[in-house]
Amino acid sequence: MKVLVLGGYGLIGEAVVGRLLRDGHHVAGLGRDVVDAERRWPAVRWIAADMSRLLAAEDWLPVVTGMDAIVNAAGALQDGPRDRLDAIHRQSVVALVAACEQAGVHRFAQISAIGADHSSADAFFDTKAQGDKAVASSSLEWTILRPGLVVAPAAYGGTALLRALAAFPGFIPAVMSRQPIQTVAVTDVAEAVSRAVAGSLPPRSAVDLVEAEARPLADVLSAFRAWLGLPRAKIEPIPAIVGRLAAAIADGLGLLGWRSPLRTAALGALARGVTGHAGPWNELSDHPLQPLEATLAAMPAHVQERWFARLWLAKPVIFGCLALFWLASGIIGLIRQDEAASILVSRGVSANFAHMSVLAGGAADILVGAAVLVRPLARRALLAMIAITLFYLAAATLLVPELWLAPLGPLVKTIPMLCLVLVALAVLDER
Structure with missing residues (x-):
């Protein structure tokens, strides 16, 4: 069959693409x-x-x-500079369904969300539901699949945060650590999509894809820590106000193009609990969904997983430190430009050129320090x-070669900063 996968390089979409290729389909x-x-x-x-620009059947x-x-x-967690939930989840899906009916497309599998x-x-939940309604109201052979917390070898979004x-060194911080969670392996989601595409699931059905039993978030985090091969650690409940503050900061970073999973929408989803009903799927299929323990066992963690997990939390610290360093350097240089210019003048540089150089250097420092905080500009800033x-x-x-031997090491200290920039470049990619 010829199958089109929207969001085909995302966490779920990529697993679906791989499965459909193995099934022998022609995949777009x-x-x-891309x-x-x-x-x-x-x-x-x-x-x-x-998708947010494809709003008509034509x-x-x-x-x-x-x-x-x-x-x-395809989907997005929260409105932002690149994401418009209503356009992606509702308007575009309404237009897509109409186009499918006109073009004679037979089957439609919609990846929705628990809740x-x-x-x-x-x-997020409102627009997802409206998109589901557009699919369910169509004449297509549709299947709506609602996964719980998807666990995959790929790591970004919520799976990266887990x-x-x-x-985390020493202990495991957790907001709302007792909230119930039901996970699902991304391979099981891909299996369900494969069956929907092949027509082996009853048409016009909507099912949750979740493991049989819910467990508190604290247990999920402990399971991931054991999977990483790290010593057991105590779960330290974090006050809700701290979580809300972190989400507010993440929302602000979202306006700068950073797509943190720790945003207000994510906390709202956690507050509801990520739970569904495993029974309907078990009635439709002879393939029960595997529990978290089996999911993790099927994708053993190695050293790269520990590197990633540790660097993920260090990433905002790295970028924050670089931004502060360069902004402070530029501002101090402008405030004390006479002193900075005098160093150049003492080496035979004209006073006018020295002051212009200091002003240009300070402005450049401030510019790159601010630009590194804006995701689309970050690589160029680094x-x-x-x-x-x-x-x-x-x-x-x-x-001024003698500055290399100066007691406070003003030149020597730039080398670690340069190394930190290289680390920031190495961890810049989000997916």
């Missing part, structure tokens, strides 16, 4: 940025498109014509930091 994937996906999955025909018709099935694994509800005050908290630092070192070596 759609997403906003460059990396094209390298990793050359057997897939990738389509670069933003927009979708060229994409879905000729397809036998559609899998919608999707029209009456929810949370925009790993990071589980690897590369600029490297270039500026190397220029400073070269200029200082030529003009």
